[in-house]
Amino acid sequence: MTPWLAFAAALLLVGLAPAVVAAGRRGTMDRLAGLALAGTVAPLVLLELSAGYRRTSYLDTALVLAALSLTGSLVFARLVARR
Amino acid sequence: MTTIAEIVLLVAGTMAVALAGLGLLVARTTALRLHFLAPASSLGVPLVVAALAVDEGWGRTAGKVVLIGVLLLGSGAVTVSALGRATAQRSGLVETDSPE
Numbered sequence: 001m002t003p004w005l006a007f008a009a010a011l012l013l014v015g016l017a018p019a020v021v022a023a024g025r026r027g028t029m030d031r032l033a034g035l036a037l038a039g040t041v042a043p044l045v046l047l048e049l050s051a052g053y054r055r056t057s058y059l060d061t062a063l064v065l066a067a068l069s070l071t072g073s074l075v076f077a078r079l080v081a082r083r
Numbered sequence: 084m085t086t087i088a089e090i091v092l093l094v095a096g097t098m099a100v101a102l103a104g105l106g107l108l109v110a111r112t113t114a115l116r117l118h119f120l121a122p123a124s125s126l127g128v129p130l131v132v133a134a135l136a137v138d139e140g141w142g143r144t145a146g147k148v149v150l151i152g153v154l155l156l157g158s159g160a161v162t163v164s165a166l167g168r169a170t171a172q173r174s175g176l177v178e179t180d181s182p183e
Contacts, residue, residue, distance in 0.1 A: 003085045004138075007093045011100055011131075015123065018104030022116070029113045029170045033120060036162045037107055040123045040155055041100060044131050047148060048093075051135055059147050066151050070158035074165050081169035 004052035008045050015041035028080050032073065039069025089134045096130030099123060113170050117163050124159020128152050 016038055023034030043062040050058035099122045106119025132152030139145040171177040 003090060003093065007097055007131075010097050014097065014101035015104050015127075018108050022107045027113070029166065029173065030116055032166055032169075033107060033113070033116045036120055036159075036166060037103060037123055039162070040120070040128065040159055041104075043151060043155055044096075044100070044128060047131065047135055047151065051138055056144050056147075059144070059151065063147065063151050063154070066154045066158065070154075070162060073158075073162040077162075077165040077169040081172040 002052050004048045008048035008052060011041055011045050011048065016045065032076055032080065035076065036069075036073050039065075039073060042069070085138065089137050092130050092134035092137070096127045096134065099126035099130060103127065114167070117167050117170070120159065120163050124156060124163075128155045128159070 019034045019038035019041060021034070023031045023038065025031075043066045046058050046062035046065065050056060050062070103119050103121070103123035106122075107116050110116045110119055129152060132148055135148045136145045139148065168177065
């Protein structure tokens with residue numbers, strides 16, 4: 001296992017797991033906070049996986065995910081604000 | 084080959100993300116939880132992207148990595164701002180339709 005893959009696993013454990021836990025409990029805004037953290041961590045994991053496996057095509061997925069997570073979070077924030 | 088500089092950057096970036104994850108779980112109010120999102124996007128992202136850029140060297144791949152990093156850096160601030168505003172609107176601190 002290369003260091004990149006090890007750090008990708010570490011990011012999944014310390015970043016994505018708490019985000020999923022936060023998104024699965026408490027109130028609406030706390031769930032959105034979990035979604036926002038997941039939207040930041042997931043592209044980072046893909047970046048490290050692309051370096052670990054030496055596949056630059058994974059970067060395209062990270063780029064699309066980064067753009068779409070911003071859009072999704074903004075739309076959700078707009079929708080829940082109206083209630 | 085992974086250099087010492089890359090390892091140091093990766094460890095620092097992972098720790099910043101860990102701080103954000105821990106804070107998201109242990110903070111008691113929604114506003115505090117939103118504040119804990121900042122280390123992931125403003126510290127974690129630049130450090131991990133810097134490690135990747137050092138590994139790749141100058142080239143198209145490094146440029147794409149930096150582009151993703153800039154996008155994540157900007158989107159983190161925008162997202163937290165929008166979530167904070169939505170939280171204030173839901174709690175009645177700010178009018179739902181302002182500003183016009």
